[in-house]
Amino acid sequence: MCGIFGMIGQNAVKTTLDSLRYLEYRGYDSAGIAVKRKEGLEWTKCMGRISELQKKAQGMAESDIAIGHTRWATHGRVCEQNAHPFVSEDGAFAIVHNGILENYLELKKELPNVHFSSQTDSETVAHMLSAVYRGDVLEAVLAVAKKLQGSFAIAIMSVYDNKLYAVKNKSPLVVGVSRNGTYLCSDVGCASRQAEQVALAEDNTVAVLSDKGVRFFDFDGQERRAKFFVAEQSAELQTEEGDVMLKEIFEIPQKIRASRQGYLQSGGLRLSDEEARRLKRIYLVGCGTAYNSGSQVACVARNFLDIDILPVIASEFIYDNYPVGEDTLAFLISQSGETADTLRAAEKIRHSGGITYAVTNNACGSLGFLCDYVSNVCAGAEFAVASTKAYNCQLVTLTLLLADIAVSRKTLSVQVRKDILCGLEEVAVASEQLLTDVYPLVRLAEELKKCSAVFYIGRLSDYPTACEGSLKLKEISYIHSEAYPAGELKHGTLALMEEGVAVIALATDEAMAGKIAYSVTEVVSRGARVISVGHAFPEAENIPLPKVHPYLADIISVIPLQLLAYYTAKSLSRDVDKPRNLAKSVTVE
Ligand code: G6P
Numbered sequence: 001m002c003g004i005f006g007m008i009g010q011n012a013v014k015t016t017l018d019s020l021r022y023l024e025y026r027g028y029d030s031a032g033i034a035v036k037r038k039e040g041l042e043w044t045k046c047m048g049r050i051s052e053l054q055k056k057a058q059g060m061a062e063s064d065i066a067i068g069h070t071r072w073a074t075h076g077r078v079c080e081q082n083a084h085p086f087v088s089e090d091g092a093f094a095i096v097h098n099g100i101l102e103n104y105l106e107l108k109k110e111l112p113n114v115h116f117s118s119q120t121d122s123e124t125v126a127h128m129l130s131a132v133y134r135g136d137v138l139e140a141v142l143a144v145a146k147k148l149q150g151s152f153a154i155a156i157m158s159v160y161d162n163k164l165y166a167v168k169n170k171s172p173l174v175v176g177v178s179r180n181g182t183y184l185c186s187d188v189g190c191a192s193r194q195a196e197q198v199a200l201a202e203d204n205t206v207a208v209l210s211d212k213g214v215r216f217f218d219f220d221g222q223e224r225r226a227k228f229f230v231a232e233q234s235a236e237l238q239t240e241e242g243d244v245m246l247k248e249i250f251e252i253p254q255k256i257r258a259s260r261q262g263y264l265q266s267g268g269l270r271l272s273d274e275e276a277r278r279l280k281r282i283y284l285v286g287c288g289t290a291y292n293s294g295s296q297v298a299c300v301a302r303n304f305l306d307i308d309i310l311p312v313i314a315s316e317f318i319y320d321n322y323p324v325g326e327d328t329l330a331f332l333i334s335q336s337g338e339t340a341d342t343l344r345a346a347e348k349i350r351h352s353g354g355i356t357y358a359v360t361n362n363a364c365g366s367l368g369f370l371c372d373y374v375s376n377v378c379a380g381a382e383f384a385v386a387s388t389k390a391y392n393c394q395l396v397t398l399t400l401l402l403a404d405i406a407v408s409r410k411t412l413s414v415q416v417r418k419d420i421l422c423g424l425e426e427v428a429v430a431s432e433q434l435l436t437d438v439y440p441l442v443r444l445a446e447e448l449k450k451c452s453a454v455f456y457i458g459r460l461s462d463y464p465t466a467c468e469g470s471l472k473l474k475e476i477s478y479i480h481s482e483a484y485p486a487g488e489l490k491h492g493t494l495a496l497m498e499e500g501v502a503v504i505a506l507a508t509d510e511a512m513a514g515k516i517a518y519s520v521t522e523v524v525s526r527g528a529r530v531i532s533v534g535h536a537f538p539e540a541e542n543i544p545l546p547k548v549h550p551y552l553a554d555i556i557s558v559i560p561l562q563l564l565a566y567y568t569a570k571s572l573s574r575d576v577d578k579p580r581n582l583a584k585s586v587t588v589e
Contacts, residue, residue, distance in 0.1 A: 002027045002084070002098045002587075003070045005190065006155040006164045008211050009181020012066035015194060017057060020068045021050045022190045025336075025383060025584030026098070027072025030083035034094035035063035036157050041094050045069075045083040049578070064211075065162060067155040069096035072583045075104075076119030086123040088130035089114060093158045095129070097122035098186055099171035100588050102150035125154055133160075138221070141165045141206055145219045151340065151588060155184055164209040166201070171587055172338055172366050173201040175214050177228070182209040186587070187338060188364040189381065192231035199226040200369055231364050243570070244577045245384035245476070249562050250435055255379045255389045256428040256555065259396040260421065262378030269404035270357070270373040271329070276408035279329050281308040284398070285317050285345045286333035287586070289387040289468060293394035294333050296464035300551050301402040304412040309402075311464075314341035315589065317348065324352035329405075331357050331398065335382060335390040336585035337365020344589060346370050359397055361390045375401060384577045385584045386475045388562045391468060392431075395555045396424060403551075423549030427556055430546035434559045438567075440543065441560060444531060445567030451502045454479055455493065455528075456561075457486040457519055458506030462534075465554050466506050469561030476569040476579045486519040497526035504561070507535035508545060508553040533560055 003023025005016050016033055031053040032045025042063075046056050050070060069084035076082035084096040101107070104121035107128060108114075114127045125144060133140040137160050144167075151170035157163075166173055166184045176183040176195020184207065185191040191198045199214075201207055205224060206217045216224040269276070282305070284294025295311035302309055312322060314332075318341065324330075330349045334342045337360040346356050346367060358371035361379045368374040379393035403420050406412035448454060454473055456466035463485045470483040484493055486505070497503070503523045507516045513535040520530050520537045530540035534557060543560045545553070569576045 002072055003186045004067070004096045004098045004153055004155050004184070005186070006067035006157070006166070006184040006209070007181050007194065008065050008162070008164060008209055010064060012063050013057065013060055014062070016066040016068040017050065017054050019185065019190050019193065020053070020070050022193065023070050023186055024050055024578070025385065026186060026587060027070050027583045028578055029073050029078040030071045030080065031069060032083045032085050032096070033057055033066060033068040034085040034087070034157060035060065036065040036159070036162065037063060040091055040159050041087060041157065043085050043087060043094055045080060045085065047078060047080055047083065065157060065164065067094065067096050067157055067164065074100055074588060075121045082118045082120050084122060086118065086120070086126040088126040090130050092133065092160065093126050093129040093156060095122065095126045095154055095156050097125060097152060097154045098587060099151035099153060101125070101148055101152060103148070107147060129156065129158070137161055137163070137165065138206070138208060141167060142217070142219060142221050145206055153186060162211065166207040166209070168201045168205050168207070169203045170340070173207065175199050175201055175207050175209070175226070177213055182211065182214055184209060188231045189362065196230065197228040198231050199228045200366065201226065243384070245386055245388060245566055248382055248384055248389045249559070249566065251380065252389050252392050252559060253428045253432045253435070255393050256396055256424060256431060258378045258380070259393040260400070260424045262376055263397055263400050266375065269401055271355070271405065271408070273408040275355070276405045278327055279307055279405070280327035281310065281323070283317070283322065283328065283330040284309070284311040284333060285314050285330055285342065287314050287339050287341050289391050289471065290333040290335060290342070290394065292464050292468040292471065293391050293398060294331065295467070296461055296554050297395060297398040297402060299461035299464060300399060300554070301406070303551070304406045304416070305402060306409065306411045314339070314345040317345040324349055324354040326353050328354035329357060330354055331359050331401065332367055332371055333359045333394055333398070334367050335361045335387050337362035337367040338585045338587055340587050340589045343367060343370060359394060359401070361393070385579055385582050386472055386565070386576070391558065392555050399551060419549060420551055423552050426548050427552045430548050430556045431559055433546050434556060438563055441563045442567050444541070445564055445571050448479070448502055448564065448568045449477070449571045451479060452500045453496065454481045454502045454504065456481065456483040456504045456506065457489060457516070459486050459512045459515060460509060461554050462506035462508055462512070462557070465558050465561070466504070468558055469504060469565065472562055472565035473568060475582060476565055476574055476576045477572055478574065478580070479568065486516050489519055490522065494522060494526065497523045497528040499527040501528040503528050503530045505530055505532045505537070505540065506557060507532055508557045509550070510535060533557055
């Protein structure tokens with residue numbers, strides 16, 4: 001799971017290195033670049049971030065053809081040998097790969113005399129190309145493409161011509177053209193920084209890039225057409241000092257407003273009243289933070305919708321037997337719009353006749369293209385690996401979508417829907433308020449960093465918020481953390497309560513505060529310390545919350561948790577923007 005970039009055009013080395021920085025959200029444990037020269041191929045690679053590669057490639061002369069890679073290890077540990085590009089033994093082919101080759105062990109057996117220099121699946125492709133080459137590069141690429149199984153976007157260069165070849169199945173591949181060059185890349189945002197027009201390659205496609213343009217073929221060599229479009233210019237990477245995650249948290253109030261506005265301007269819910277009335281069930285499908293937002297909004301929507309609303313983890317949905325038919329609507333939630341599990345779930349739902357509706361922060365991403373309808377959550381580009389503002393915006397968009405379905409089904413009055421819309425401005429103001437005095441959270445973080453474990457508890461819609469708070473903390477501080485519905489604590493987890501453990505109790509719903517109070521007493525009497533968010537309990541330190549519409553309370557209750565995770569990680573000197581073992585977008589199943 002990685003990012004790939006390739007181009008034909010002036011200053012290819014500089015542009016490739018710069019583009020790889022943009023793709024670092026897809027993986028950042030090692031990186032490499034290969035260029036074509038008259039004398040042959042030249043490449044360099046190293047462990048660590050793109051900044052390391054930039055240092056290492058400083059002496060590299062410019063070229064008009066380059067391919068580059070940023071890695072998130074799947075096959076083989078993180079080391080220089082396993083970093084891409086891989087070059088065939090004869091030095092004729094260099095490749096970079098995003099995805100997983102499921103049959104690479106069998107393919108390796110077809111190359112008994114080859115010395116493999118890495119433990120990766122990807123290296124096989126470079127050697128296969130050289131083994132099948134008989135004077136025509138495209139023929140060799142097609143012959144190899146037909147043998148590959150799994151998910152792949154592979155960029156190939158060779159000494160034999162001045163072209164780049166890209167082979168694609170399941171992993172994203174964007175191809176771009178401009179007056180200055182031709183490009184291939186793992187995402188639209190990155191490609192559109194260079195290209196005037198971009199196209200998304202279909203599965204089982206070989207793209208051939210030359211300085212004249214791009215041609216597409218299926219694996220049998222039949223020419224294919226692709227639809228080019230002008231993509232929205234993406235935001236540039238932050239260059240000023242400071243952590244991106246903190247900056248993104250502080251953008252939340254402004255993005256809540258943008259999300260509400262974006263929803264209204266785009267025309268809101270795309271389903272007709274008739275379609276909404278026919279629905280029998282709604283799934284909210286996503287991974288990580290995106291799953292938590294679906295899970296959170298499902299709890300709220302059960303208050304006003306009269307059908308089954310079920311949050312499901314995308315990687316489970318793919319293999320489980322959830323019923324899907326024409327009466328099924330699935331919201332596929334994904335910040336990046338590129339998460340492999342979510343894409344596979346969307347494909348499955350489409351196949352079974354359900355309606356697919358992408359809720360994404362990247363309407364031009366693969367998910368947006370795959371689904372019947374798209375809503376952009378309008379959080380603006382998010383770069384920190386731990387998602388923050390996109391979560392708040394997913395809650396805004398999903399709440400509005402589900403409220404509009406309920407209005408169509410006449411289970412929610414137009415007036416309450418209006419209250420929700422107006423309430424969102426109060427939510428933006430409340431979030432500004434929460435961000436004005438962060439000192440108490442900085443102080444609490446100093447305590448949390450000493451804890452052996454931190455548990456997050458809540459009931460009803462506070463429980464998904466607890467899950468999100470816990471995910472944030474473990475992702476970036478590496479402190480062990482779990483979330484539970486508060487009532488479940490007594491069924492096992494209470495055994496872990498002792499001194500040195502902290503419990504964060506979410507209590508935004510006054511009606512449930514009495515129930516949370518039991519859990520607070522239970523854990524305090526076993527030596528754990530408690531911090532409550534919302535309602536104040538005598539035994540716990542409290543983070544108060546401004547009052548907002550009850551259906552919208554979770555959009556703000558998560559903010560102190562996002563900040564707590566950030567400040568705790570910071571005081572432990574963690575790399576908050578790029579935590580270990582993670583990537584912002586997980587493009588393998
Ligand atoms: C990865 C990231 C998470 C993110 C999840 C889903 O696991 O580390 O922060 O929530 O992917 O990403 P998506 O782009 O689909 O929202």
